[in-house]
Amino acid sequence: MHIDWSYSAAGLGIGFLVGLTGVGGGALMTPVLMLLFGVAPRTAVGTDLWVAAVTKLVGGTVHQHHGSVDWEVFRRLSAGSIPTAVLTLVWLHTSAVQSSQDARMMTALGVVLIVTAVATIFRQKVHAVGNRLRETMPTQFKLIQPALTVFAGAILGFLVTFTSVGAGALGAVMLLYLYPKRMKPAKLIGTDLVHAVPLTIVAGTGHLLLGNVNYVLMLTLLLGSVPGVIIGSFASSRAPENVIRAAIALALVASGIKMISL
DSSP, X not given: OOOOHHHXXXXXXXXXXXXXXXXXXXXXXXXXXXXXXXXXXXHHHHHHHHHHHHHHHHHHHHHHHTTOOOHHHHHHHHHXXXXXXXXXXXXXXXXXXXXXXXXXXXXXXXXXXXXXXXXXXXXXXXXXXXXXXXHHSHHHHHHHHHHHHHHHHHHHHHHHHHHSOSTTHHHHHHHHHHOTTTOOHHHHHHHHHHHHHXXXXXXXXXXXXXXXXXXXXXXXXXXXXXXXXXXXXHHTTSSOHHHHHHHHHHHHHHHHHHHHHO
């Protein structure tokens, strides 16, 4: 098996960002594979889902060890995301020819990357809106929290299965809006990471059955991403997150525009 260490280096950097901020798995890895390394869209999405599953399992385990996972929120998100992921896989299996799938994936990925960038930039404003609603209408807000969380999970289930993007940045913003009081930074990252594990495994298994996973590429990326996410998870409480998120957002916008223009 030939190992291209440039893939491992990319995995190391992206894994570090995932552990540090909970953002950057599919949102950075998939565009890097497609734009820098020339990997086909379907293969990039399918392979990245498995890299994300293993990477986030490791990162989520570290956060769980620190007690920073809200299991009730995890169950609500999963109730929406897992069934939607399965339905999306069925749609991919029965849809048109692969070339049109690639074109749709490229466009959808570009749009989702830009939306993710906007969500990353304005996450504090979204949090403030959720916090205001929680304080002015506490009873009504708590009443609709479970249903809205399941719905948010369903949106993530589709996006992650189709583009491999969304579980990190978009998931975090949704949780900040829906749970403005209980989602402290460490718990937000931990819950976000742990929810992504079963979702990416289900979506990745479907792509595996569709023949969209490159095993050698996956293992090469994991050689970098696993140590990266461990380092990032331990450093998450000491990093200048605002600066890092701004840099990630700029990279996402540039990647999204490039994807749409191809």
